Amino acid sequence: MEKLFIQENQVILIALTGVILLLFMGVTLLLFFFTSRKKIVDKELEKKKLEVSHQKEIIQSIIITQEEERKRIAQDLHDDISSKLNVINLNANLLKDGDLSPEEYIVVNNDILEATDKTLESARKIAHNLLPPILEEFGFKDAVEELADSFNNSRKINISYNIKYNKKHLNPQNELHLFRINQELINNSVRHGKAKNSTINISHKDDKLIFSYTDNGIGFNSAKNENKKGLGMKNIESRVSLLNGRYSVGSEVGKGFNILIVI
Structure with a gap:
C-alpha cells in the first residue's frame, strides 16, 4: 500500500513538473512573440517616421522651388517690364505736353515704339518660361x-x-x-x-x-x-x-x- 502511495506521488510530481514546464514554455513563447512583435512594430514606426520626414523634405523642396520661381518672375517683371514701361510712360507724357518740335516728336514716338517692342518681347520670354x-x-x-x-x-x-x-x-x-x-x-x-x-x-x-x-x-x-x-x-x-x-x-x-x- 505504501509503495502504491509513493508511486502515485511520483506520478503527480511528474505531472506537476510537466505542467510547470508547459507553462514556462508557454510564457517563454508569449514573451518571445510579444518581444518580436514589438521589434516589428518599432521598425514599422521608424519606417513610417522616415517616410513622413522624407515627404516633409519633398514638400519643403516644392515650396522652396515655387518661391524661387516666384522671385525669379518678380525680378524679371521688375527688371524687364517695369523699366521699359517707365520709359514708355515718360515718353508718353512728353507727347501729352505737346511742347515738341516735329523732329523731337518723331524721336519720342520712335522711342515709345521701340520700348513697346522690347516690352512685348520680354513678356513673351517670361510667358515662355512659365509654360x-x-x-x-x-x-x-x-x-x-x-x-x-x-x-x-x-x-x-x-x-x-x-x-x-x-x-x-x-x-x-x-x-x-x-x-x-x-x-x-x-x-x-x-x-x-x-x-x-x-x-x-x-x-x-x-x-x-x-x-x-x-x-x-x-x-x-x-x-x-x-x-x-x-x-x-x-x-x-x-x-x-x-x-x-x-x-x-x-x-x-x-x-x-x-x-x-x-x-
Missing part, C-alpha cells in the same frame, strides 16, 4: 527637342537625344514636370558640371516611361548625401515624387553624371 508654347501646341517630344536644340545652338553644350514618347502618355501637368526636370538637368550640367556633352533618352517599356540623362561633366561623389541636397536635385526629386516615379543617380568625381527615372 513653353510649343509644349502646349505640339507636345512633350517637340518641346524637349526644341529645348535641346536651343542649347546646341548656343554652343554652351552639345546635347544628343533619342526621344520615343507616346503622345499624351502623361497628362499635360506631368509633361510639364518632366520638361522642367529636363531643364534642371541641362542647367546643372552647364552651370555646375561644366559638361561639354550630354544625352537624353526617353523610351517606353510595358506601361512605364523610361527617362535617362547623362553628361561628361566634372561629376561628384554620389555616395555622399550632402551632394544630393542641393536645390536643383531636391527640385528634381520633388517633381519625380509628383510623377509617382522613382529615380537613381550615379556620379563620380571626374566621370560625369547620370540619372535614370522610371514613371
Whole structure:
C-alpha cells in the first residue's frame, strides 16, 4: 500500500513538473512573440517616421522651388517690364505736353515704339518660361527637342537625344514636370558640371516611361548625401515624387553624371 502511495506521488510530481514546464514554455513563447512583435512594430514606426520626414523634405523642396520661381518672375517683371514701361510712360507724357518740335516728336514716338517692342518681347520670354508654347501646341517630344536644340545652338553644350514618347502618355501637368526636370538637368550640367556633352533618352517599356540623362561633366561623389541636397536635385526629386516615379543617380568625381527615372 505504501509503495502504491509513493508511486502515485511520483506520478503527480511528474505531472506537476510537466505542467510547470508547459507553462514556462508557454510564457517563454508569449514573451518571445510579444518581444518580436514589438521589434516589428518599432521598425514599422521608424519606417513610417522616415517616410513622413522624407515627404516633409519633398514638400519643403516644392515650396522652396515655387518661391524661387516666384522671385525669379518678380525680378524679371521688375527688371524687364517695369523699366521699359517707365520709359514708355515718360515718353508718353512728353507727347501729352505737346511742347515738341516735329523732329523731337518723331524721336519720342520712335522711342515709345521701340520700348513697346522690347516690352512685348520680354513678356513673351517670361510667358515662355512659365509654360513653353510649343509644349502646349505640339507636345512633350517637340518641346524637349526644341529645348535641346536651343542649347546646341548656343554652343554652351552639345546635347544628343533619342526621344520615343507616346503622345499624351502623361497628362499635360506631368509633361510639364518632366520638361522642367529636363531643364534642371541641362542647367546643372552647364552651370555646375561644366559638361561639354550630354544625352537624353526617353523610351517606353510595358506601361512605364523610361527617362535617362547623362553628361561628361566634372561629376561628384554620389555616395555622399550632402551632394544630393542641393536645390536643383531636391527640385528634381520633388517633381519625380509628383510623377509617382522613382529615380537613381550615379556620379563620380571626374566621370560625369547620370540619372535614370522610371514613371
